[in-house]
Amino acid sequence: MVDLAASATGDLQLRNIRKEFGDFVAVDDLNLTIPKGSFFALLGPSGCGKTTTLRMIAGLEEPTSGTIAVGDTDITYSKPYRRPVNTVFQNYALFPHLTIFENVAFGLRRRGIKDVKEAVEKVLALVELGHLKDRKPGQLSGGQQQRIAVARAIVNRPALLLLDEPLGALDLKLRRQMQIELKWIQTEVGITFVHVTHDQEEAMTMADTIAVMNKGRIEQMGSPVDLYENPETVFVANFLGQSNLIKATVGTNSGAETSVDVQGARIILPTSRNRSAKSSVLVGIRPEKINIHAAGTSTGKNALHDGVVTDISFVGVSTQYQVEMPWKQELMVFEQNDGGAANIRKGDRVTLSWEPNFTFALDSED
Amino acid sequence: MSRWFSRNLIRIYAALALIYLFIPVGYTMAFSFNDAGKRNINWQGFTLDNWKNPCGAPDICVALGNSLKIGFLSTFIATILGTMIAFALGRYKFRGRSATNLLIFLPMATPEIVMGASLLAMFVNMNVNTGFWTTVIAHIMFCISFVVVTVKARVASLDPKLEEAARDLYANEYETFRRVTFPLVLPGIAAAALLAFSLSFDDFIITNFNSGTITTFPKFIWISSIRGVPAQANVIGTAMFLIALTIVIAGQVVGNAKAKKRR
Ligand SMILES: Nc1ncnc2c1ncn2[C@@H]1O[C@H](COP(=O)(O)OP(=O)(O)OP(=O)(O)O)[C@@H](O)[C@H]1O
Numbered sequence: 128m129v130d131l132a133a134s135a136t137g138d139l140q141l142r143n144i145r146k147e148f149g150d151f152v153a154v155d156d157l158n159l160t161i162p163k164g165s166f167f168a169l170l171g172p173s174g175c176g177k178t179t180t181l182r183m184i185a186g187l188e189e190p191t192s193g194t195i196a197v198g199d200t201d202i203t204y205s206k207p208y209r210r211p212v213n214t215v216f217q218n219y220a221l222f223p224h225l226t227i228f229e230n231v232a233f234g235l236r237r238r239g240i241k242d243v244k245e246a247v248e249k250v251l252a253l254v255e256l257g258h259l260k261d262r263k264p265g266q267l268s269g270g271q272q273q274r275i276a277v278a279r280a281i282v283n284r285p286a287l288l289l290l291d292e293p294l295g296a297l298d299l300k301l302r303r304q305m306q307i308e309l310k311w312i313q314t315e316v317g318i319t320f321v322h323v324t325h326d327q328e329e330a331m332t333m334a335d336t337i338a339v340m341n342k343g344r345i346e347q348m349g350s351p352v353d354l355y356e357n358p359e360t361v362f363v364a365n366f367l368g369q370s371n372l373i374k375a376t377v378g379t380n381s382g383a384e385t386s387v388d389v390q391g392a393r394i395i396l397p398t399s400r401n402r403s404a405k406s407s408v409l410v411g412i413r414p415e416k417i418n419i420h421a422a423g424t425s426t427g428k429n430a431l432h433d434g435v436v437t438d439i440s441f442v443g444v445s446t447q448y449q450v451e452m453p454w455k456q457e458l459m460v461f462e463q464n465d466g467g468a469a470n471i472r473k474g475d476r477v478t479l480s481w482e483p484n485f486t487f488a489l490d491s492e493d
Numbered sequence: 494m495s496r497w498f499s500r501n502l503i504r505i506y507a508a509l510a511l512i513y514l515f516i517p518v519g520y521t522m523a524f525s526f527n528d529a530g531k532r533n534i535n536w537q538g539f540t541l542d543n544w545k546n547p548c549g550a551p552d553i554c555v556a557l558g559n560s561l562k563i564g565f566l567s568t569f570i571a572t573i574l575g576t577m578i579a580f581a582l583g584r585y586k587f588r589g590r591s592a593t594n595l596l597i598f599l600p601m602a603t604p605e606i607v608m609g610a611s612l613l614a615m616f617v618n619m620n621v622n623t624g625f626w627t628t629v630i631a632h633i634m635f636c637i638s639f640v641v642v643t644v645k646a647r648v649a650s651l652d653p654k655l656e657e658a659a660r661d662l663y664a665n666e667y668e669t670f671r672r673v674t675f676p677l678v679l680p681g682i683a684a685a686a687l688l689a690f691s692l693s694f695d696d697f698i699i700t701n702f703n704s705g706t707i708t709t710f711p712k713f714i715w716i717s718s719i720r721g722v723p724a725q726a727n728v729i730g731t732a733m734f735l736i737a738l739t740i741v742i743a744g745q746v747v748g749n750a751k752a753k754k755r756r
């Protein structure tokens with residue numbers, strides 16, 4: 128029998144995937160294309176449906192409706208052991224009764240490969256744990272177990288590797304180190320990684336493409352830079368880094384530029400960066416894009432006046448100001464500590480200014 | 494003096510408790526060397542004759558053989574049936590599961606004398622002659638509950654993620670069971686089988702009702718106790734105790750050696 132599903136390669140495609148648990152909709156009309164060979168991150172808050180999505184791709188859960196395909200092969204209802212997919216589970220799920228060697232060899236043996244020694248030793252060398260091959264998983268540290276879980280999956284050279292928050296249990300230092308190693312392994316073996324995380328920094332540093340998920344839906348998908356610079360929804364603007372979002376009314380639109388009214392001040396932004404069709408919008412600006420000046424000395428095109436500094440915190444590379452505006456909203460401003468910092472103290476009246484190009488406008492969430 | 498006493502209180506207590514537990518065993522062992530003749534009650538002098546000829550007492554080895562046969566057979570069947578029930582109860586949701594869970598406990602809670610008598614009444618009503626097979630049936634019945642409870646605890650503690658990982662790694666349903674589920678539950682099954690065997694070997698009350706003319710080892714001792722238990726019974730009892738002890742110690746030693754080798 129020629130097993131089409133097991134040997135499928137190509138882009139992973141999810142079409143109109145929906146998953147219900149009783150009345151509860153865990154994943155809602157999900158559409159995704161994950162290009163072959165890419166490092167794809169699925170980012171979202173706890174309970175948004177990330178694990179459920181991975182489990183459907185792995186075949187451990189059946190979608191209520193929709194289709195999953197690898198290249199041209201539909202695998203929606205294929206058994207998990209017939210898919211070209213391997214998973215690194217959230218808690219590793221190493222087999223406690225088998226040695227590390229046998230854990231890693233498990234997938235190869237099940238596919239009837241007799242001579243596993245070379246492949247297993249090669250992958251153990253890749254994760255730098257060859258010397259532990261005769262131990263049992265219980266005798267390994269968390270970080271070592273994690274690497275074995277990766278080795279156990281990639282030794283099979285699947286078309287697709289699913290990683291469900293594999294770094295969640297590690298401390299910060301080991302986490303950073305593993306992020307670099309995983310990224311390196313991915314480039315080395317060249318298979319598609321789908322990495323689930325709720326750590327935005329992790330997603331940004333590792334992935335080529337990030338999909339931000341919220342309440343069972345994809346909010347936005349794109350490169351890390353794209354998501355950060357051009358958030359399309361309030362959720363994305365707040366989930367990836369920090370944003371200042373200010374209520375505004377859309378004024379005139381002169382083709383390339385749109386002007387909006389923020390509490391009486393005229394703020395300009397590129398029309399292409401206005402994601403809302405409504406007249407009432409939220410104007411957004413990242414804290415590090417704003418310049419802070421003593422009152423009245425503004426130079427930038429977009430400026431808001433009469434702020435009062437309520438808090439200053441020095442964090443080494445930058446200084447973070449909290450500024451209360453006349454309409455009682457607190458705005459965040461990050462200034463680089465590059466020596467040119469204005470001599471501003473708590474309680475000072477200030478003006479905030481920035482370039483129109485950095486401004487974006489979003490649909491307000493309610 | 495009193496400080497020494499308070500410092501060693503726990504040790505003294507432990508020693509006393511152990512002595513209390515082991516006096517009957519020690520007594521049994523000592524009297525297996527008694528040159529007893531008919532009545533093994535008073536110390537008559539040391540001899541190895543009983544150990545040289547454990548089957549010397551009339552019918553004692555027939556009774557022992559029956560007990561072993563019944564024990565192995567009912568352990569084998571009860572372990573298989575009980576393990577399957579334990580998987581069903583631990584793994585699958587079906588109508589009547591909680592009722593089954595409760596009913597499985599009943600044989601353990603029912604007084605043996607009641608169960609033995611009712612079983613006999615049932616066999617008599619069905620016109621079945623009591624003997625070897627009725628004893629086996631009775632033993633399987635009360636062993637199953639203990640097997641189910643023991644194995645189910647092990648099944649419940651098994652992480653379902655491990656089986657998912659196996660399926661993810663190209664193991665089909667059968668291979669997943671054989672390579673992951675079964676090896677992980679095996680210690681529970683082994684413990685259940687040991688328990689079942691010792692329950693069966695030990696049982697007197699239910700056996701007495703349902704074994705007809707067949708004599709088991711406990712029944713033999715009960716019957717001969719009227720006229721005097723032969724010293725060979727002590728020999729066999731001591732031997733059983735030593736075999737069990739050896740198995741336990743061997744298990745510990747092997748386990749420790751393995752743990753050491755891994756480090
Ligand atoms: N088997 C199930 N039965 C019922 N509800 C479920 C089941 N599995 C998941 N859910 C629900 O579906 C939603 C999504 O769960 P999922 O595990 O995919 O979240 P997640 O994004 O992985 O979250 P986390 O970051 O906390 O792991 C949750 O609200 C969860 O309660």
Ligand SMILES: [Mg+2]
Pocket residue numbers: 177178179291
């Ligand atoms: Mg999850």
